[in-house]
Amino acid sequence: MPELPEVETVRRVLLSIIPRSPILDIRILTPKILQNVTPDEFCTRLTGEVLEDIQRRGKYLILLYTHEVLVSHLRMEGRYQFEENLEPTKHDHILFVWQEGILAYHDTRKFGTMHLFRREEDIWKMNPLQKLGPEPMDEIMSVSYLKKCFQKRKRAIKSTLLDQTIMSGLGNIYVDEILFRARIHPLRPASSLNDEEITQIISHSSSVLQEAIACGGTTIRTFAIGTIHGRFQHELQIHGKNECPICHTTIKKIVVGGRGTYHCKNCQCIDKSPSL
Numbered sequence: 001m002p003e004l005p006e007v008e009t010v011r012r013v014l015l016s017i018i019p020r021s022p023i024l025d026i027r028i029l030t031p032k033i034l035q036n037v038t039p040d041e042f043c044t045r046l047t048g049e050v051l052e053d054i055q056r057r058g059k060y061l062i063l064l065y066t067h068e069v070l071v072s073h074l075r076m077e078g079r080y081q082f083e084e085n086l087e088p089t090k091h092d093h094i095l096f097v098w099q100e101g102i103l104a105y106h107d108t109r110k111f112g113t114m115h116l117f118r119r120e121e122d123i124w125k126m127n128p129l130q131k132l133g134p135e136p137m138d139e140i141m142s143v144s145y146l147k148k149c150f151q152k153r154k155r156a157i158k159s160t161l162l163d164q165t166i167m168s169g170l171g172n173i174y175v176d177e178i179l180f181r182a183r184i185h186p187l188r189p190a191s192s193l194n195d196e197e198i199t200q201i202i203s204h205s206s207s208v209l210q211e212a213i214a215c216g217g218t219t220i221r222t223f224a225i226g227t228i229h230g231r232f233q234h235e236l237q238i239h240g241k242n243e244c245p246i247c248h249t250t251i252k253k254i255v256v257g258g259r260g261t262y263h264c265k266n267c268q269c270i271d272k273s274p275s276l
């Protein structure tokens, strides 16, 4: 599943690869990818439009055209591919045609989504973007903001950090790394964290994501994106590992909220944690 750093890499590559000329034609081979418009509407509104910029919010790509905004989520397997003479395969669902070539949205699972909005609409107040919390790097992210979100939550900090409505952009692997760096046990109730620990969470969330973005950005040269995890995989300290790099204790794998969770019983605040 592409995580925020991979989606950020896709954003940068798309920005460099999509022609800045009018879309000549759009072919919709799988209408169910489209969420809030009919295939006819989608084609009519986007044909002739020129890409101006691409932004990202959490794992959503936001393509800003002259008059329209296309919001794309890759879900499990989605990816884009651009070729001068592209012959669609059975997993290519939406084709955008320019004079310079064809961009195909490719998705073996067909879980990906596309929403289309008009530029004048306030997309931040509409689904799907309105439910997303700020990213760790955002200015609005602060100890007081997270403290307020955590106060009511008896849920484990691991599950709370995966909740995209509180903070967006953290996937399973990243949360394990962040909690390890912050020395916080994944089963600690979110409401039990003090200011210092919340500060650590914000700071490590931001650095883990930025390091992962930097790694992802340097490995991708070809344009078959979506399955790439970049070099950050080699930087992981806890997720999928056997031995703690600090104290050499055997790393424990437990299941928290249905997600495989790695932690070091010795380094991650065992005294404040529920017994395992």
Ligand SMILES: [Zn+2]
Binding pocket: 244, 245, 246, 247, 248, 249, 264, 265, 266, 267, 268
């Ligand atoms: Zn340890």
